Amino acid sequence: MIRPVFLYVSFPLIACSAVLAQDETSLNRGAYGSVMTPEQVMRELGPGTGLLPGDQAYEGRPVKSVSVRYRSTGKTVSEDRLKNLLATQPGTSYSPEVVNKDLERLLESGLVGGNTTVAVEPSGDGVAVVFEMAAQNLLGGVGFRGNTAFDNRDLSEECGLKGGEALSDKALSSAIAKLRTYYQEARYPDVRVSYFYQKTERPGFVDVVFDINEGKKANIIKIDFVGNEHISAKDLRQVMKTKEKGWLTWITKSGRIDREQVEDDLAELVTYYRNKGYLRVKLDKVEYFDAGKGNEQKLTMRITLTEGRRYKVNQVAFGPTKVFTAQELIPGLSMYNGDTYSAQKVADDVTMIRRYYGSRGYADASVRPDIQEVGVDPKTGYGQINIVYHVTEGNPYRVGNIRLTGNNRTKDYVIRQELPLQSNDPMNAVDLDTAQKRLQNLNYFDMVDVAQVGSTRPGYRDINIEVAEKRTGSLNIGVAFSSIESVYLFAGITQSNFDMYDWSSFVGGGQRFAINARVGFETQDASISWVDPWFLHRKLAFGTEIFYSNSTYFSDYYDQQNYGFAISLRKPIGELDYVKLEYRLEQYRIDAEGNAPIFFWQQDGDYLRSHVELSYTIDTRDAQIFPRKGGKFEVLAGYSGLGGDVHTYNFGVNGSYYWNLRGDTIFSINAGAATVDSYGNHDVPIFERLYLGGPYNMRGFRFRDVAPYNPALSGDETMGGRSSFFCQFEYSIPVIEEVRVAVFYDIGFVNGDSFDFSTSKIVSDYGIGLRLNLPIGPLAVDYAIPIQKNNAIDRGGQFQFYLNYSY
Secondary structure, three states, X not given: OOEEEEEOOOOOXXXXXXXXXXXXXXXXXXOOOOOOOHHHHHHHOOOOXXXXXXXXXXXXXXXEEEEEEEOOOXXXXXXXXXXXOOOOOXXXXXOHHHHHHHHHHHHHHOOEXXXXXXXXXXXXXXXXXXXXXXXXXXXXXXXXXXXXXXXXXXXHHHHOOOOOOEOOHHHHHHHHXXXXXXXXXXXXXXXXXXXXXXXXXXXXXXXXXXXXXXXXXXXXXXXXXXXXXXXXXXXXXXXXXXXXXXXXXXXXXXXXXXXXXXXXXXXXXXXXXXXXXXXXXXXXXXXXXXXXXXXXXXXXXXXXXXXXXXXXXXXXXXXXXXXXXXXXXXXHOXXXXXXXXXXXXXXXHHHHHHHHHHOOOXXXXXXXXXXXXXXXXXXXXXXXXXXXXXXXXXXXXXXXXXXXXXXXXXXXXXXXXXXOOOOOXXXXXXXXXXXXXXXXXXOOEEEEEEEEEEOOOOOEEXXXXXEEEOOOEEEEEEEEEEOOOEEEXXXXXEEEEEOOOXXXXXXXXXXXXXXXXXXXXXXXXXXXEEEEOOHHHOOOEEEEEXXXXXXXXXXXXXXXXXXXXXXXXXXXXXXXXXXXXXXXEEEXXXXXXXXXXXXXXXXXXXXXXXXXXXXXXXXXXXXXXXXXXEEEEEEEEEEEOOOOOOXXXXXXXXXXXXXXXXXXXXXXXXXXXXXXXXXXXXXXXXXXXXXXXXXXXXXXXXXXXXXXXXXXXXOOOOOOEOEEEEEEEEEEEEEXXXXXXXXXXXXXXXEOOOOOXXXXXXXXXXXXXXXXXXXXXXXXXXXEEEOOOOOEOOOOOEEEEEEOOOO
């Protein structure tokens, strides 16, 4: 019998049952045992309270001494270790702001108690600064109570606490969050975790015991809807991230209940209805019915709703405006008379109007949409509404001072050169958004906040930019596999915020530096590269690279080695496109095997290639990994022969486009065409010839198996061509957020002559694959079967494994 269990309710965050013991703060005790000055009282109140005028009087004076001492016995961290966290040091100039930051840094470290204070008083012609703190408890051990689903060892490893560490509020909150997540991922949605201390015999040490109320294990078996007369339950389930338990639940994690996610799903359902015109949709209740036994729940989730009437727009209008007329604003709207009402389009139009005003200096412009019901269409039954946008225009402003804070490593000029606004420019809200996005896209900061604030100059607004630095260097070591290069070890060092000109730290200049190496059965290569995206402080990227490669995967009949260097200049044209000029000088060596057919012996030898290439690229994709919409297009032309042994020229065009369809499915087309020719009685060498086959074009054929071949000259391998074309059609379906299933069809050809794009030698294949977004990168696994073979070598169906980067 199915029985109702409970109505859905929103759960608040669970507070800890115990807090760190703290000494009472006495405000009548000065730093040296005397009655406290106003400045000392302010410091006793701790960071974030503001600064008193008397404190500002010390600003700029030299710091004569900095002391760190404990308020009582039981010191747990050495004074020297705490001093190393302070920016305030003897010899520096006193700054109230820096001292407040020092206090915050001490508290965030977790090494001291929460009532740490600081006092400052005159010392000769300078000041003496004293930090006074209570000892922080140290962790003796970790225990658990109430856990039956997991043993103590599992939970101890999961919470992340280690003996001997300082017990800060931050560390304990993090441990609780990890334990809750651990249980919730194991399908215990209502777990509650609190903690308490137990004294130990060691002074300054305490044990922490986590008290766990696991609740019942629960799975969503079915999601039902009541009252959805016009939208199917299937479509509504697609909107929700909470899914019914299915046969792939061990991969998809479907059926799991996350209370916060359920709240988000309910909000998304309302938004979905309102974007379909159901302005007055209402969620009546959410019920759960349990068909499980014992300590495991098998739940049916029933969502009852009232759709209400569907609405269309009768008229869109504007209230009184002075700066711009309605005729100027209406063309930018996304919703017009006669359209089905959409809450998202109303929000988009409000944003558009504010940006329209903001781009012309009216930074304070605000927009209020007034939605008025005006009746019912007797023919269709649709409700009729008028939308009136009331605009409070405000006044135009210019940019005053631009202040930067938080960039402790990144140089000021790296941030300022990304800003589309400068002092005295007209204030532009669109440019402020652009600045925010550009700084976020640098990937140098965990947090970026660009805000306009009042200025002391009438008619001006200052801009405050606050950032929080993040680690920009990385070391990657691992093992990888692809169907082309087989197994290989890789290692790489990357610093994306490099500074070649600052030899003290080599960090903060906004440049990119990388050292990479791979060693495997089929390849050995290494490279060192450096790119300055603002060369000579201009929007001009200058890059250079030194590289070496030794590869055997191109053929069973020869090895290929090349090394050299490259330099490039890249100039943006707009926000989405750029031109690039690159020069490469590289030495090639083709080493034919003893049993190689005659064609490969004809290619044997050393070649010096001096190559220059010009390309144009436009990229409108919404993401580089798993793009859902937009496209990328590239056209290029190259020339070899500036002093080298290779005398060729080449042209190419590549493009891809993505469409996000119903149910988050993605349809994409990826295509490319190329041609190469030689001049001056020279032939096109094997490393410049064109091939298809492998994971990146014709997936039903082995790497380089699509090209002209002659068994008498090249045995069972191709000789490459001088003209090529391919096109891939792919449709992918989401399984879970990080996993997609794809079906695809590839078509293409390689012809022996230059500028020969005839389709008489066309080949094709079809197949199925997986798209996995893993921590190591986007991995693709495909299986494809040839259809048309023509001049390709057919070796049957092919598995392809590769990192699916779309850069």
